[in-house]
Amino acid sequence: MSNENVTIERVVAGGDGMARLADGRVVFIGGTITGERVNVEITTNKKDFARGNVVEILDASPHRVAPPCKFVSAGCGGCSWQHLAVAQHMPTKVAIVQEALRRTAKLSPDQVDELVKTGGQVSSQASRTTLRMAVLPSGKLGFRRAASNDLVETSPCLVAHDALNELIASAKVKNAAEVTLRCGASTSERGVWLHDEHGRGQITGLPSDVGVGVEALVHEVVAGVRLRVMMTSFFQSSHEAAELLVAAVRDAAGDRSLSGIDGRVIDAYGGVGLFAATLLSADVPVTVVESSESSCRDAVVNLTQHLVQTRDTSEPSEIVNSNVEQWKPVEAGLVIADPARTGLGPQAVSRLAATNAKRIVLVSCDAVAGARDLRLLIDAGYELEQTTVLDLFPHTPHIETVSALQRRA
Ligand SMILES: C[S@@+](CC[C@H](N)C(=O)[O-])C[C@H]1O[C@@H](n2cnc3c(N)ncnc32)[C@H](O)[C@@H]1O
Structure with missing residues (x-):
């Protein structure tokens, strides 16, 4: 060395x-x-x-700070940007996105300067309403050390919502390696799911209000809409993140009420129907395409009004439990696509472009995968109008972007 x-x-x-x-x-x-x-x-x-x-x-940089969380010095690898002042998180994330758009999306520096906008940022403490944590040999909850499989007990966790920190402090787990904790910030409901392959996991020390197991669920209210979220379904990392993201997607979709959309809306990688339920009036026909069965079950509940109101029309709303890559495209006016970290890739891009949608809103949770997808969409006939950078994961380098694309005439 x-x-x-x-x-x-x-x-x-x-x-x-x-x-x-x-x-x-x-x-x-x-x-x-x-x-x-x-x-x-x-x-x-x-x-x-x-x-x-x-x-x-x-x-040292003038932006170097003492980590605000005491578990960083104990080795916790959960939040790797605690050495960087919070005020620098967003500018650093914006610079990473700009670089990805230049290198990977092959946009010119002038285009990048014009297209990238700074969006919202969640609170740097006590915001996370979903956390996946590891179980220590003692049964207490914690996170992995940076670049290691060793575990560090982290109670209280700086970024966890207070309702989850109560659970982190009291829970004791047996026969499970990991646990998902979730709360509804707007409803105070809480749930826990043990990731135990053989179903032998046990958890004690929880307050009586906490639901446990794969069928446990919480509700969250986003943009005034009450949503059901099962423990096994994906949901945004915090209530604040969900609100910011919905507002950014609304802005990128280009119609503040989204009631006058010309044609069907495709909510691809739709999860529990977050975007469809909060952004679309119930008479707009929507297709949610989602691979997780539990998320689809939630979406059926969250989009009841949409499913009922369009049932007797020639354009009924539908929840399709499928991978986007295998889904048979239908004509649409707007596509909202929010893939997992790996991005869309060529197969999903060709399915989404085959809808002939005038507008595509791409939500990306990885700057490089997002830039790769933008290049594919541009090559498929779309023009990038704007990319907004959001900071939804405080103290970490995780970046969320929302991009608006319009089909070229
Ligand atoms: C980043 S989440 C977004 C969910 C939702 N839009 C939201 O904001 O709550 C990605 C979602 O895509 C689903 N998913 C992952 N791979 C998929 C695929 N190939 N096709 C369809 N859905 C997929 C996951 O189950 C997850 O619900």
Whole structure:
């Protein structure tokens, strides 16, 4: 292993700082900030790049802060940007998105400057209403250490909603490796799901209001609409995140009420129907395409009005339990697509483009996968009008973007 002094050129997707070694290769170093000079110990040597750990910070950034969470010094790897001042999270995320649009979406610097906008940011503490946590040998809950399988007990967790911190403090788990905790910030309902392959998991120490198991559910109110969310269904990481995202998608869709949409709306990767239920009036025909069975069950409840009001028309609303890649496209006026971290990829892009929708709103939770999808959509005949960067995961490098695309004439 060798050491070298380097200067961090920028923070890249994934959250590490990037610098150049004397031999010209780039090196990626966690826990560093643009402009800092550090002594790095190289831990991985590849032909084109290296990875390393900070041995000493020689010139610290003015944006370096003491981690606000006490479990960072105990090794918790849950929030890897606690060394970076909260005020710098958004500008750093915007810079990562701009770089992805230049490199991966192949947009010009001028286009990127014009198209990328700064969106909303959730509170940096006590916001998360869904958390997946690991179970320590003691039965208490915690997170993995950075780059390790070792676990650290984390009670209270800085980013967890107070209603979840109560559970983290009191719960004791047996025979399960991981647990999902969820609360409805607007309803105070709480649920716990043990990830135990053989169904032998046990949890004790919970207050009596907490639902347990795969059939447990909570409700959350977003944009004034009450939504059912089972423990096994996907939901946004916090109530604030869901509100910000719904508002950003509404803005990108280009019609504030979305009642005058010309044609069907496709809510692809629709989850429990968050966007369809909050953005569309019940007479707008909508197709939710979603691979998870429990999310589809929730969507049927959350979209009852939509399913009833369009049942007797030639354009009924529907919930389709399918992968988007296998779904048979139908004509649409608007597509909203919110894929998992891996993005859409060519197969899903070709299905969505085959709807001939005038407008596509793409929600991406990975800057590089999102930029790859934008390139595919541009090549499929769409023009990018705007990409809004949201900070929905405080103290982490996770980035959410909402992009508006219009079909070229
Ligand atoms: C990022 S979540 C978005 C859910 C919803 N739009 C929301 O905001 O609550 C992605 C959703 O896509 C679903 N999913 C993952 N892969 C899929 C696929 N290939 N086809 C359809 N749905 C998929 C997941 O179950 C999850 O509900």
